[in-house]
Amino acid sequence: MTEVVSFRNVGVRYESGPEILRDLNFSLGRGSFHFLTGASGAGKSTLMRLLYLALRQTRGEINIFGRDNIRIPREELPAIRRKIGVVFQDFRLINHLTTFENVALPLRVAGVEDLQIRKNVTELLEWVGLGDHINAQPSRLSGGQQQRVAIARAVIGRPALLLADEPTGNVDDRIAMRLLYLFEELNKLGTTVLIATHNRQLVRRFGHTQWLLEGGTLHDVTHSG
Numbered sequence: 001m002t003e004v005v006s007f008r009n010v011g012v013r014y015e016s017g018p019e020i021l022r023d024l025n026f027s028l029g030r031g032s033f034h035f036l037t038g039a040s041g042a043g044k045s046t047l048m049r050l051l052y053l054a055l056r057q058t059r060g061e062i063n064i065f066g067r068d069n070i071r072i073p074r075e076e077l078p079a080i081r082r083k084i085g086v087v088f089q090d091f092r093l094i095n096h097l098t099t100f101e102n103v104a105l106p107l108r109v110a111g112v113e114d115l116q117i118r119k120n121v122t123e124l125l126e127w128v129g130l131g132d133h134i135n136a137q138p139s140r141l142s143g144g145q146q147q148r149v150a151i152a153r154a155v156i157g158r159p160a161l162l163l164a165d166e167p168t169g170n171v172d173d174r175i176a177m178r179l180l181y182l183f184e185e186l187n188k189l190g191t192t193v194l195i196a197t198h199n200r201q202l203v204r205r206f207g208h209t210q211w212l213l214e215g216g217t218l219h220d221v222t223h224s225g
C-alpha cells in the first residue's frame, strides 16, 4: 500500500512546555481508514495540526504525499492543503457566505464549472440533511447543522486525505451513522481517512483500525475490545 503520510520519531512541544506528543512512528496507507481516540488533552488535535501542516514537529521526520514537511516552501503549502479535507472542531465556516457557497468553495478553487458545482453541492447538502438550508448563513444554523456544512465542505472535492476532528460531536446517533457512511463512501473511492473521536460506540460499530493516543504516543487498540 502506498503511504500518504509517515511519521518517524516525531515529538511536539508547545514553546517551552512538556512534550505533548513523543516518539510517534506510524504511517497512513493510501485508502486506509483509522479512528483516533484518546482522553481530552491527549493531543489528538495537535496530531491533526501536524497532518494538515499547520504545526511543525519539534523533532523527528514527517513525510506527506512524498514530501518532507520541513522542506515544503511556504508558497507550496496551499496546493498541498487542497489535497487535504479538514473538519475542524470549531467548523471554521465563512459567515458571509451561504451554506451552499461554503461547500462550493473547494470546487470553485479547483476550477469546476458552475453547473457541476450546483449539482454536486445540492446533492451532497441534501444527503447530509441540509436540503432546506442551502441558502442560509452558517450563523443561523444549529451547531449540528454547521458541523454537517463543515463536513460537506471537507468531502466535496474528494480529497486524498480526510482529517476530521470530532466530526459527530454535535449530532444525534442517526446522523452520526449517516456521516460515517459518507466517510466510508469517500474512503472506497481512495481517500485516506483519519477521524478523531470520543465516540467509542461509533468506533466499535464500524470496524476500522483504532488508535489510542495516550502518554504522548499512539497505541493500536483495534482488537482490544
Ligand SMILES: Nc1ncnc2c1ncn2[C@@H]1O[C@H](COP(=O)(O)OP(=O)(O)OP(=O)(O)O)[C@@H](O)[C@H]1O
Pocket (backbone or CB within 6 Å): 014, 017, 020, 038, 039, 040, 041, 042, 043, 044, 045, 046, 047
Ligand atoms: N497552542 C497551544 N499552546 C500550548 N499548549 C497547547 C496548545 N494547544 C494545545 N496545547 C496543549 O496540548 C495538549 C494537547 O491538546 P490537544 O488540543 O491536542 O488535545 P486533544 O486530545 O485534541 O483534546 P480534546 O479531545 O479536548 O480536543 C493539552 O495539554 C493542551 O493544553
